[in-house]
Amino acid sequence: MWSSLVLRGSSCLLQVVSRGPQRLLRQTHQSSLCLRFLLHRHAHRLTGALCFQRQRADLLRGTHCSPLTVASRHYKNDPKSTVEVAVNPITVTDIRQYLRSKEVPFHDGYSCLHAPSIFVEPSGVPAGAASGKDTYSMFIDKTTGQFLCKDTLVEGSWEDLQDCLEVMQKEGQSFLSSHLLLGYADTPEEQEERGRELAEVQRIWGSSVPFSDLSDEEAQLVKTMFQVTKITNATFKKFGVRLFKPTKSLVFPWFRGPSSELRGLKLLSAQSSTTDDAGGVQYTEATMPKCNSYYNLFGLPLVGRLDSEVVLTGHELDVLAVSQSTGLAAVALPRGNSCLPPSLLPYLEQFRRVTLWLGGDMHAWEASRIFSHKLGLRRCWLVRPGDDQPRPAEALARGKNLARVVKGSIPAAHKSIVSFRQLRDDVYGELANTEQVAGVKWSRFPELNRILKGHRKGELTVFTGPTGSGKTTFISEVALDLCMQGVNTLWGSFEINNVRLAKVMLTQFSMQRLEENLERYDYWADQFEELPLYFMTFHGQQNIKTVLDTMQHAAYLYDINHVVIDNLQFMMGQENLSVDKFAVQDHIVGAFRKFATNSSCHVTLVIHPRKEEDDRELQTASIFGSAKASQEADNVLILQEKKLVSCSGRRSLQVTKNRFDGDVGIFPLEFLKASLTFSAPVKGKHKLRKVSKLEDEEGGETPKETAPPAKKGKADKAGKAAKAPHATKNPVDSGQSQAAG
Numbered sequence: 253m254w255s256s257l258v259l260r261g262s263s264c265l266l267q268v269v270s271r272g273p274q275r276l277l278r279q280t281h282q283s284s285l286c287l288r289f290l291l292h293r294h295a296h297r298l299t300g301a302l303c304f305q306r307q308r309a310d311l312l313r314g315t316h317c318s319p320l321t322v323a324s325r326h327y328k329n330d331p332k333s334t335v336e337v338a339v340n341p342i343t344v345t346d347i348r349q350y351l352r353s354k355e356v357p358f359h360d361g362y363s364c365l366h367a368p369s370i371f372v373e374p375s376g377v378p379a380g381a382a383s384g385k386d387t388y389s390m391f392i393d394k395t396t397g398q399f400l401c402k403d404t405l406v407e408g409s410w411e412d413l414q415d416c417l418e419v420m421q422k423e424g425q426s427f428l429s430s431h432l433l434l435g436y437a438d439t440p441e442e443q444e445e446r447g448r449e450l451a452e453v454q455r456i457w458g459s460s461v462p463f464s465d466l467s468d469e470e471a472q473l474v475k476t477m478f479q480v481t482k483i484t485n486a487t488f489k490k491f492g493v494r495l496f497k498p499t500k501s502l503v504f505p506w507f508r509g510p511s512s513e514l515r516g517l518k519l520l521s522a523q524s525s526t527t528d529d530a531g532g533v534q535y536t537e538a539t540m541p542k543c544n545s546y547y548n549l550f551g552l553p554l555v556g557r558l559d560s561e562v563v564l565t566g567h568e569l570d571v572l573a574v575s576q577s578t579g580l581a582a583v584a585l586p587r588g589n590s591c592l593p594p595s596l597l598p599y600l601e602q603f604r605r606v607t608l609w610l611g612g613d614m615h616a617w618e619a620s621r622i623f624s625h626k627l628g629l630r631r632c633w634l635v636r637p638g639d640d641q642p643r644p645a646e647a648l649a650r651g652k653n654l655a656r657v658v659k660g661s662i663p664a665a666h667k668s669i670v671s672f673r674q675l676r677d678d679v680y681g682e683l684a685n686t687e688q689v690a691g692v693k694w695s696r697f698p699e700l701n702r703i704l705k706g707h708r709k710g711e712l713t714v715f716t717g718p719t720g721s722g723k724t725t726f727i728s729e730v731a732l733d734l735c736m737q738g739v740n741t742l743w744g745s746f747e748i749n750n751v752r753l754a755k756v757m758l759t760q761f762s763m764q765r766l767e768e769n770l771e772r773y774d775y776w777a778d779q780f781e782e783l784p785l786y787f788m789t790f791h792g793q794q795n796i797k798t799v800l801d802t803m804q805h806a807a808y809l810y811d812i813n814h815v816v817i818d819n820l821q822f823m824m825g826q827e828n829l830s831v832d833k834f835a836v837q838d839h840i841v842g843a844f845r846k847f848a849t850n851s852s853c854h855v856t857l858v859i860h861p862r863k864e865e866d867d868r869e870l871q872t873a874s875i876f877g878s879a880k881a882s883q884e885a886d887n888v889l890i891l892q893e894k895k896l897v898s899c900s901g902r903r904s905l906q907v908t909k910n911r912f913d914g915d916v917g918i919f920p921l922e923f924l925k926a927s928l929t930f931s932a933p934v935k936g937k938h939k940l941r942k943v944s945k946l947e948d949e950e951g952g953e954t955p956k957e958t959a960p961p962a963k964k965g966k967a968d969k970a971g972k973a974a975k976a977p978h979a980t981k982n983p984v985d986s987g988q989s990q991a992a993g
């Protein structure tokens with residue numbers, strides 16, 4: 253179902269009623285009212301004047317929409333349904349020009365333009381007067397045009413805002429009362445679900461005990477359990493933290509809006525870590541609403557209107573630690589360092605200085621560098637992780653001076669030319685954290701870990717294999733494995749449609765033939781929905797620019813870490829056919845390379861091989877096109893169909909390029925048809941081979957060395973974990989919350 257929205261002006265009733273198989277998703281999580289116009293798609297269905305205005309607005313913008321879909325948790329019984337997000341490649345210049353043309357005063361913020369809200373009655377202060385800037389409560393995201401009025405919590409897309417301004421102008425109104433805007437009509441099931449959820453939030457909150465009501469003994473016990481003994485009862489009280497005794501969980505409330513209504517909760521439990529010999533603690537957390545609708549910047553209600561400095565952390569306990577020991581304003585990202593949703597940016601606009609202290613490891617460091625681009629580099633300062641600078645709660649527990657750590661943070665904006673002196677700490681960080689620098693480990697493919705060491709941000713992987721050999725099926729499982737560990741993933745599947753791809757992935761996720769277990773469908777689909785997985789809705793030939801715009805947009809909205817493009821040939825047809833095909837491909841590969849580097853996002857590009865004789869194995873040089881693809885790639889992976897394994901029909905995966913550390917090699921794959929998965933065969937049956945880099949460069953196709961089977965260790969353990977798909981990690985858990993406290 254699409255949306256139904258009614259915008260009532262004083263003398264007109266304008267209604268958009270659009271029905272379709274999909275619905276538009278907006279970043280609506282902070283608002284009670286949400287504008288959901290689909291006017292650009294359904295102008296012909298609109299009544300009278302607004303329809304005309306819409307067309308004018310479209311002309312004015314000269315924009316187009318390209319689609320992106322996300323798995324939606326609202327479709328309980330049909331997770332294959334996709335949700336569209338309008339990609340709006342507007343620029344901040346377009347936004348400025350449009351606002352000027354409508355005589356809307358505004359000023360430039362860090363990530364947003366600030367304007368007087370059009371949803372509240374104007375005060376007596378003349379618009380644009382310097383003294384009135386404090387009252388500018390409408391924030392327009394410079395990258396997407398998404399807006400939020402902090403006074404009324406009305407929010408919507410750039411198109412929605414334009415519609416409102418057009419209506420205002422037509423009606424000669426100076427503002428639009430938010431009472432006249434009717435929100436999106438939920439389906440009865442959605443209303444029921446939301447009602448149930450809110451009742452549950454109230455129930456848990458109501459039966460939780462405020463920290464101040466706990467006996468000294470109880471409070472001490474809880475603090476010991478969570479290893480936060482240095483956080484005082486007064487700090488817990490100040491932030492409204494409670495204890496939910498039945499599950500021994502700390503309860504962090506989500507209050508939102510000017511009326512501080514209780515919108516949700518995060519429950520945090522602590523267990524002794526099984527992996528940490530030093531007696532650390534492992535946190536597990538649950539949110540209400542579920543994590544993909546949980547948008548609480550914990551700590552925000554305590555931020556003063558005049559505070560100009562904030563410490564951005566990855567965890568609620570870190571907020572308590574920073575606040576208590578530095579007195580600075582501090583907030584926590586709702587999903588740790590896995591993402592910074594743009595809908596939260598307006599709440600951070602007031603700060604002249606943002607210190608990002610997201611954790612104590614390299615993942616937190618990488619995330620803080622990415623987020624600082626969204627926040628505006630020049631106001632961001634980063635706490636470099638290290639033994640001396642663990643996450644705030646741990647730093648407090650270890651008796652560190654947190655104020656000094658914040659003061660010692662380094663500016664995020666760096667110069668174009670640097671000396672080694674400026675790089676030496678970065679180099680040290682890489683040397684001291686080799687495991688983390690190597691990237692996220694696969695849990696189902698220990699051999700890939702052995703050769704590639706991990707999946708790293710900002711790299712380009714080129715993947716090839718014979719036609720119909722199982723490239724899509726294999727890369728789907730490889731990407732799913734990472735996604736299950738919190739790697740935010742975007743799929744561009746141009747060859748097979750998203751429903752079929754999602755079916756393959758869901759089968760691989762559940763590791764069983766779901767056709768024969770339909771009664772288990774909801775169980776698996778519910779879990780699958782929670783993955784940070786997004787699909788572009790492109791199908792068939794596409795223009796490279798549109799695809800790149802969509803990737804850029806998704807990277808901004810969802811902090812995408814991995815884009816899979818299946819396959820490059822689907823971008824070739826749209827380009828100028830009079831130009832040499834190889835030159836077109838080189839251009840496309842170059843564009844993906846640039847995107848990967850600039851967006852710190854891993855891109856996996858499937859490219860067909862050139863036509864080879866059937867009985868020959870593929871090599872790096874078999875990739876279609878010139879040598880550019882393999883030169884630009886950091887990793888080259890080949891799905892080999894024959895020969896290298898004893899049984900014909902078996903597949904093996906060969907890594908022929910690995911820029912990270914040069915290790916290349918090949919290992920057999922065993923295809924399980926029921927679950928559409930590839931897993932390493934029983935050890936000893938097929939020996940793993942490690943090919944030296946030199947040998948590969950010389951074009952040696954018959955490796956002489958036989959490496960021993962992969963060592964027992966982390967990777968092996970991870971491999972076992974892969975066989976228990978239920979052990980999906982919440983993206984939050986995979987980051988900050990798994991850290992030993």
Ligand SMILES: Nc1ncnc2c1ncn2[C@@H]1O[C@H](COP(=O)(O)OP(=O)(O)OP(=O)(O)O)[C@@H](O)[C@H]1O
Nearest residue numbers: 717718719720721722723724725726747903923928
């Ligand atoms: N190792 C395998 N053994 C047998 N069948 C397989 C294997 N891997 C995949 N398949 C099946 O082969 C079919 C084609 O697989 P897939 O679409 O992944 O191939 P592809 O290489 O991506 O194809 P194309 O060259 O058309 O892009 C699917 O039905 C899949 O389930």
